[in-house]
Amino acid sequence: MTAKTEMLPREKKVSANKKSGGYVFKNGVKKWTVSIVRGLLLFGLCFMIIQPMLTRFGISLMEEKDLYDSTIVLLPRNVTLDNYKIVFDLTTFPRSMINTLWTSLLVSLLQVAACTLVGYGFARYEFPLKRFWFGCVVLLIVIPPQTIATPLYMNFRYFDVLGIFKALTGDSLNLLSNITPYLLMSVTCMGLKDGLYIYMLRQYFNGIPKSLEEAAYVDGCSTLRTFSTIMLPDAMPTVLSCFLFSFVWQWTDLFYTRNFISKSMPVYSTELSSILTRMSRYFSADAEKAVIVPPARQQQLVSIGVLICCIPLIILYIFTQRTFVESIAMSGSKE
Amino acid sequence: MAKRKKDKRERWGFRDSVTALLPLNENYDTMRSRGARTGYLFILPFVLGFLLFMLTPLIQSVWMSLNEVVLVPGQGYQLTWNNFQNYKYAMGVDPYFSQYLVEESGRMAINATATLVMAFVIAVILNQKFKGRTLARAIFFLPVILASGVLPGVENQLTFNMMQGVSDEIAAQSGVNISAALQNLLSISGIGSGVFDLLFQMIDAIYDIIMACGIQIIVFLSGLSAISPSLYEAADVEGCTAWEAFWKITFPMVSPLLLVNAIYTVIDFFMKNDNQVMEWINTQFTRTRYGESTAESWIYFGVALAFIGIASFIISRMVKQYDS
Numbered sequence: 001m002t003a004k005t006e007m008l009p010r011e012k013k014v015s016a017n018k019k020s021g022g023y024v025f026k027n028g029v030k031k032w033t034v035s036i037v038r039g040l041l042l043f044g045l046c047f048m049i050i051q052p053m054l055t056r057f058g059i060s061l062m063e064e065k066d067l068y069d070s071t072i073v074l075l076p077r078n079v080t081l082d083n084y085k086i087v088f089d090l091t092t093f094p095r096s097m098i099n100t101l102w103t104s105l106l107v108s109l110l111q112v113a114a115c116t117l118v119g120y121g122f123a124r125y126e127f128p129l130k131r132f133w134f135g136c137v138v139l140l141i142v143i144p145p146q147t148i149a150t151p152l153y154m155n156f157r158y159f160d161v162l163g164i165f166k167a168l169t170g171d172s173l174n175l176l177s178n179i180t181p182y183l184l185m186s187v188t189c190m191g192l193k194d195g196l197y198i199y200m201l202r203q204y205f206n207g208i209p210k211s212l213e214e215a216a217y218v219d220g221c222s223t224l225r226t227f228s229t230i231m232l233p234d235a236m237p238t239v240l241s242c243f244l245f246s247f248v249w250q251w252t253d254l255f256y257t258r259n260f261i262s263k264s265m266p267v268y269s270t271e272l273s274s275i276l277t278r279m280s281r282y283f284s285a286d287a288e289k290a291v292i293v294p295p296a297r298q299q300q301l302v303s304i305g306v307l308i309c310c311i312p313l314i315i316l317y318i319f320t321q322r323t324f325v326e327s328i329a330m331s332g333s334k335e
Numbered sequence: 336m337a338k339r340k341k342d343k344r345e346r347w348g349f350r351d352s353v354t355a356l357l358p359l360n361e362n363y364d365t366m367r368s369r370g371a372r373t374g375y376l377f378i379l380p381f382v383l384g385f386l387l388f389m390l391t392p393l394i395q396s397v398w399m400s401l402n403e404v405v406l407v408p409g410q411g412y413q414l415t416w417n418n419f420q421n422y423k424y425a426m427g428v429d430p431y432f433s434q435y436l437v438e439e440s441g442r443m444a445i446n447a448t449a450t451l452v453m454a455f456v457i458a459v460i461l462n463q464k465f466k467g468r469t470l471a472r473a474i475f476f477l478p479v480i481l482a483s484g485v486l487p488g489v490e491n492q493l494t495f496n497m498m499q500g501v502s503d504e505i506a507a508q509s510g511v512n513i514s515a516a517l518q519n520l521l522s523i524s525g526i527g528s529g530v531f532d533l534l535f536q537m538i539d540a541i542y543d544i545i546m547a548c549g550i551q552i553i554v555f556l557s558g559l560s561a562i563s564p565s566l567y568e569a570a571d572v573e574g575c576t577a578w579e580a581f582w583k584i585t586f587p588m589v590s591p592l593l594l595v596n597a598i599y600t601v602i603d604f605f606m607k608n609d610n611q612v613m614e615w616i617n618t619q620f621t622r623t624r625y626g627e628s629t630a631e632s633w634i635y636f637g638v639a640l641a642f643i644g645i646a647s648f649i650i651s652r653m654v655k656q657y658d659s
Contacts, residue, residue, distance in 0.1 A: 146613065269484060
C-alpha cells in the first residue's frame, strides 16, 4: 500500500499503461495530437482575422516614400503621423465622429427601447392576429431595406399627412433635412435590423417563467410596473447586448445613414465611403480638377479611415465582449 | 388531444377579437380581453411602424417597379404604367444587372454552404475545453464588428482600383499563390477539375467566409453547449467512438439551428454592401432611375427568397426533428 503511494508519477503512468495494454499511452498521444492540431488551426484562423488590422496599423504610420520601397512590408522605416492628419481633413474628422457618436447612441437607444416593449408583448400576451404580426417581424428580418428605399425616400421628401400640410402651407414637408424620419423609424422598430432584436428579445422573455409575473399580479402590481421592476432587470443582459449590436451596426451602417442622416450633417461612415473621390480633389492644387492618387497611397489613406472607424468599436468590444457573446448564446439556446 | 382542445379555446375568433377591443360589451372586461389589449399596446410601435414605414412603401415599391417614375420638381413623382418595361429593362437591356445577379448567386451558393460548414466546425472546436478559449471566442466574434456596414465596401472599391485581379494573376502564374500552384499541379496530373475548382474557390474565399460566420458560430455554440454531457457518457459506455458520437449526437442535436443559420447567412450575404448587385442597384438609384432600380431590387429579393426556400427545403429534409 505504502509503496504504491510513493511511486513517482512517471512510473505510475508506465505501470498503468502496461496494465491497460497500451491504452493510456495511445490516449495521451491522441489528446496531444488533437490539441496541437486544434491550436494550429485556431491560431491560423485567428491570425487571419486580426492580421488585416495589424497590417493597416503598420502601413498607417509609414511616410509616403516607404510605400514605394519594396523592402518595407509591414514595419515603417520613417514613422509619421501626418497621414492621420490628412485623413482627419478628408473625413471632417472630429465633427463627423461626434455626429456618428450621438446619432448612433440616440438611434440605438430608441430602437432597443421599442424592440424590448414589442418583444415583451409578443412573448407574454395572447391577442388576435398574433401569428400574423409575428410573421411580419420575420418579414422585416428578411426584406432587404433596399427594396423599399425609393418610396420611403420619396415619402419623407414630400411628407404629408392626408394633405394637411399642403393645404396649410402650400407645400409638402421635406423631412429629409434633419434626422426626424430616421428617429421615427427607430421608435417604430423599422430601423436597421430591428426584426432581429425583436426576435432575440422575444426569445429571451419566452424563457423567463410566467410565475414571476403572476406572483406580482396577485400582489397587486400593475402591468407596467411588473414589466419595469421585474421583467426588465431580468432581461437587462439581453437588452444590453441588443443595444451594443444596434450601436455597433449603426456606427458602420451606410444605407440608412446615407439616406436619412448624412443629408443634414457629416457622418463618419458616409465620409469614409466617399473618401476616394474626395482624396483626388484634396491632393490637386486646383480645387476643381481631380488628380490621380497613386494606388498605394490610396490604400494607405483608406486603411487609416477604416482604422479610425474601427478603433472605438474595438475598444468597446474589448470591454463588453462577454455581453456580446454570451447573450446571443442565451437567446439562441431557447430555440 | 388535450393540447388541441386548449388551442381551440385560446384561438381568437372574429367575434372575440372585435368584442375584446371595443368597449361596452360583456366580453370587454374579461381577463383575456384585457390581456389582448395590453398586448396590442406593447406591440403598438411595431404595428404602426410596419404599416407606415414598411407596408406602405412596400406596396408603393411594387407599384413603382411596374411604372415609369418621373420626378416632378416640387410635387413629388409621377407614375405612368409601362407594361413591365422596368422588368424587361432589368433582365434584357441592363448590361450589368443580370450578369451580376448570376455571378453573385453562384458565389453565394458556394460561400453560404462553406460558411455554414465552417461555422459548425469552428463551433465544435470552440465548444471543447482548452486554454485561451475565451480569447478565441472573442476573436472569432470580432468580424461581426469588422465586416459590417461600410467597412468591407470601402476596401473592395480599393482593391478594384489597385487592380488586385492582375496581381492575383501574376501570383498564380509564378506559383507564389499556394492554392493556385496546387490547382495547377492537380490539373496537370489529370485529376478531375470540376469538384476541385469548387474547392479551390472556397479556399480562396476563406477570408470572406471567416469574416461572415461570427453570428453563426455563436448560434451553433449555444446549441452545442445545451447538449447534456450525459448523452456522450452514455454513448461512451456503450462503446461509441467519437466519430459516431459526432454524427449520432452532436449533429442531430444542433441541426435545428442549421436552418436558422442558413437563413441568416443567405440574408446577410444578400444585403452586404460589397455585393455587386447591391452596388449596382444603388448606382441606378443615384442616377434617378427609380423605376428600374426598384424593379431590380424586387428581382433580387425574389432570388434571395428562392434561395431561402431551397435552403429550408433541403435542410428540413436532411434534418430529423426530435420531438421532446
